[in-house]
Amino acid sequence: MIRYAVYLLLVTALLALQTTWLAGAGIGGAVPDPLVILIMIVGLFHGPEEGAVFGAGVGLLEDVVTGAPLGLGMLADLCVGFAAGLGVRIIYMENVWLPVLGAAALTGLRVIVWVGAAHLVGLLQPPLLEVLRVVLLGACYNGLVAFPLYHGLRSLDRALVRFREESR
Amino acid sequence: MLLDAVGRRRRFVVFVVLCILSLGVLTDQVRAPDRRRAGWLAFAVEGVLAPFTAGLSRIGDKVGAARAMLTEIGTLHGENARLRIEVARLRAENAQLQEASKEALRLRSLLAFKQQPYHTISARVIGRDPSHWFSTVLIDRGAADGIRRNDPVVTSEGLVGRVIETAGSWTRVLLLLDPRSAAGVLVGQSRDAGVAEGQGQPMLRVKYLSRDSDIRPGDQVVTAGLGEIYPRGLPVGRVVSVSRTEADLFQEALVRPDADLRHLEEMLILVSAGQVAR
Numbered sequence: 101m102i103r104y105a106v107y108l109l110l111v112t113a114l115l116a117l118q119t120t121w122l123a124g125a126g127i128g129g130a131v132p133d134p135l136v137i138l139i140m141i142v143g144l145f146h147g148p149e150e151g152a153v154f155g156a157g158v159g160l161l162e163d164v165v166t167g168a169p170l171g172l173g174m175l176a177d178l179c180v181g182f183a184a185g186l187g188v189r190i191i192y193m194e195n196v197w198l199p200v201l202g203a204a205a206l207t208g209l210r211v212i213v214w215v216g217a218a219h220l221v222g223l224l225q226p227p228l229l230e231v232l233r234v235v236l237l238g239a240c241y242n243g244l245v246a247f248p249l250y251h252g253l254r255s256l257d258r259a260l261v262r263f264r265e266e267s268r
Numbered sequence: 269m270l271l272d273a274v275g276r277r278r279r280f281v282v283f284v285v286l287c288i289l290s291l292g293v294l295t296d297q298v299r300a301p302d303r304r305r306a307g308w309l310a311f312a313v314e315g316v317l318a319p320f321t322a323g324l325s326r327i328g329d330k331v332g333a334a335r336a337m338l339t340e341i342g343t344l345h346g347e348n349a350r351l352r353i354e355v356a357r358l359r360a361e362n363a364q365l366q367e368a369s370k371e372a373l374r375l376r377s378l379l380a381f382k383q384q385p386y387h388t389i390s391a392r393v394i395g396r397d398p399s400h401w402f403s404t405v406l407i408d409r410g411a412a413d414g415i416r417r418n419d420p421v422v423t424s425e426g427l428v429g430r431v432i433e434t435a436g437s438w439t440r441v442l443l444l445l446d447p448r449s450a451a452g453v454l455v456g457q458s459r460d461a462g463v464a465e466g467q468g469q470p471m472l473r474v475k476y477l478s479r480d481s482d483i484r485p486g487d488q489v490v491t492a493g494l495g496e497i498y499p500r501g502l503p504v505g506r507v508v509s510v511s512r513t514e515a516d517l518f519q520e521a522l523v524r525p526d527a528d529l530r531h532l533e534e535m536l537i538l539v540s541a542g543q544v545a546r
Binding site for chain 2: 112113115116117118119120121122123124126129130131133147148149152153156159160161163164165166167168169170171172174175178179182185214215217218221222223224225226230234
């Protein structure tokens with residue numbers, strides 16, 4: 101329970117940052133998305149099931165806070181969490197490039213699912229080149245941001261798991 | 269047997285169920301007015317988060333102002349000289365405009381023109397939608413100040429959008445550029461009517477313009493005042509290009525908004541008279 105309470109506090113803080121400082125740090129329409137990195141960590145270290153549930157919750161909160169139609173971020177983030185969990189089977193977890201490449205790939209996946217779902221329900225008709233541009237820029241930007249963030253968030257997650265096991 | 273199969277594939281079952289749930293929520297949203305229905309969830313979450321975003325936004329503003337002051341010291345001397353010339357020019361222009369204003373007042377009284385009664389409430393932006401595709405901002409005034417859903421929002425340059433959600437001390441504004449936004453407009457000297465729609469891009473698309481109308485780049489676009497949301501005559505933007513083919517029933521225009529919607533900091537909410545909180 102404590103782990104989820106800490107996650108909730110962390111998500112709230114990251115959401116407040118994302119709608120204020122980070123929203124003004126965009127490059128060509130792409131902004132850093134630290135929540136993707138947090139969802140990636142939960143998916144990678146706690147499995148696809150927990151990754152999907154955590155992603156859905158974070159995505160729903162993100163939709164509420166950013167003013168987007170509810171369900172878009174929820175769908176995109178649950179796919180991110182689930183894909184991160186499935187990735188455990190095919191990647192070497194101690195690879196030093198894991199944070200960068202993982203965050204870049206999952207950010208790209210998030211944008212594609214998000215725009216695809218918005219297009220599916222008639223909310224957006226974006227030009228394909230524009231989507232590709234934002235996917236590539238967003239993936240590179242978040243990949244770079246992931247490098248310092250990943251280890252901090254990973255250490256926090258490890259400490260929370262250790263605390264739970266010791267308190268049993 | 270079925271339960272065993274479900275147990276073995278539990279992770280995929282969870283994934284599929286969550287996907288169906290989120291698509292269900294999304295399709296419900298699409299049918300809602302403004303393509304968003306957050307209800308009590310938004311009020312609860314924003315009620316907790318709005319004070320934090322307001323605080324962070326203020327800190328960000330102060331840091332930005334300090335950084336700008338440091339970088340601008342060198343340019344202030346030249347800027348000062350340029351501003352002196354600008355003041356002299358504006359004084360002359362002001363004298364001319366005062367004359368024009370008096371004339372307009374006389375003509376208005378002759379026509380018994382009735383200005384729609386609006387009060388303005390100034391507000392600061394405390395949060396933005398970070399996504400590239402939708403455009404909403406959160407401001408630091410709310411229902412407690414008399415703001416209601418669908419109140420128009422402007423800056424000194426022109427129309428910004430309208431209110432879609434409001435509670436105690438915060439309000440969410442749907443910007444003109446958002447794909448969920450549409451406003452009735454009049455274009456150019458010919459005053460042809462059309463609908464300005466956001467498309468998630470820096471330009472608005474004005475649709476349903478008569479194919480015979482003479483619309484050119486540079487023409488001013490203003491609100492038509494035909495709906496119940498925007499008053500007539502608010503500046504919206506200027507025509508950048510017009511597309512017209514032989515096969516089309518209507519022509520379309522791309523319009524650059526007058527207000528700088530990507531860098532909003534302060535704005536005014538137009539509130540009907542009698543609606544302002546005392």
